[in-house]
Amino acid sequence: MLEFIQIHDQDNVAVALRDYKQGETLAWGAQQEQQCVELAEDVARGHKIALQDIPEGGHVLKYGYPIGHAIQPIQAGQHVHTHNTKTNLTGVEEYTYKPKPAPHIYEQESRTFQGFRRKDGRVGIRNELWIVPTVGCVNGIAELILNRFKQEVGDISPFENALVLKHNYGCSQLGDDHAHTRTILIDAVKHANAGGVLVLGLGCENNEMKEFKEAIGEYDAERVKFLLSQEVSDEVEEGVRLLHEIFAAVQEDRREAVPLSELNIGLKCGGSDGLSGITANPLLGRLSDYMAAQGGTTVLTEVPEMFGAETIL
Structure with missing residues (x-):
């Protein structure tokens, strides 16, 4: 040893x-x-x-x-x-990246994973039901809607999970701040792991539902529904009804074999210690090399962890 x-x-x-x-x-x-x-x-x-x-x-x-x-x-x-x-790091370093051949070369293989193919061709690794509030004011209402829906249906299969994507934004935001919030929420609505989405608004927030829907572009109307609380007499009852419509549309959802070339894996820094560089990091590097050889993708999401290694990573 x-x-x-x-x-x-x-x-x-x-x-x-x-x-x-x-x-x-x-x-x-x-x-x-x-x-x-x-x-x-x-x-x-x-x-x-x-x-x-x-x-x-x-x-x-x-x-x-x-x-x-x-x-x-x-x-x-x-x-x-x-x-x-x-450290050798001082100020701004000018360098040119000159990659060397990877020491571990992987051949392309006909490997697959079990995913959910969406109507637009994208693939999810999960099949979940999400309520996406356009504003934090309706977080509580969203929970009431989801809880009543789960009580009524019991088994939510083929959904594997159901949750509210709570946040505290969407009201009194301006400029880029408002735009970034809307972009993040739209990305959630269109995420391939969401088998169904209820977009829930209040009706008076500056993250207006009309503009929100226009920014989404094309979407699957059977799986993405919209509700403004101030436009109905009982938003909980109406929200549950819309979730039942979504639920009916997903009953035939099943996992299927999907080529690894369509798999995207996000990598995030864990609890770095003196052994990370000889255990987890090389393992994820090998995985990334293998995925690239299959046409797949890995994304390193915490770029501060690259400091000092820009010339070699």
Whole structure:
């Protein structure tokens, strides 16, 4: 079992996979060319150990790339951390990305996933019923509508889930702020994971239903319904009626085999620690390489996590 890892053979640091005590020895390389270093101090799991002397100002190499530089001389076997290392990032860096061939090349395969094909050709990985409020004022009404509907139908299949996409916006917003809210809500209405949507408004918000519907463009009228509370005498009763109409339209929904080329996967930063870069990140990188080879897509959604790696990612 590995107790430490030198990620790239050019790295001058290794990552401890367990807690190390001063005086313990690290050995690596082939038997004929084996190298050893004795730990000069305790090093905790997930932290870096210098495999060779690093002069002041010298690069600290991890993943085969400089991740920073030594701010004081570091001896082989010492703990490499923020007390003796500093980032190389300063100001604005000009660079040109020159990709290298991926070390793991995947061939295209005839692989599929089980998804829900929508009328417009898009594919969802879920089949859910959503109430999308145009304004936060109707969040409570939306909950009443959805709860009564679920009580009346009992089993909501083939819907796999039913929920209100609550938010606190849509009223007294101006300019780009208002436009961004409307765009996000429209994207939700048209999302492929939504098998049915009730768009619920109040009637006096500046996120007006008429403009909202025009901005949506084409939609499946059997699965997307609209309701303004102030235009009916009992918005709960009318909302439940519309949900029943949607429910009737989805009864034949079934999963079907869909090529991986139509799958989009969003990647999000998790709880980063000293081991993320040698566990989760490489795994997601391999997955992204594989998906790209199949014509699919992965999207890295938290770009601040790229800082310092722009030239290699």
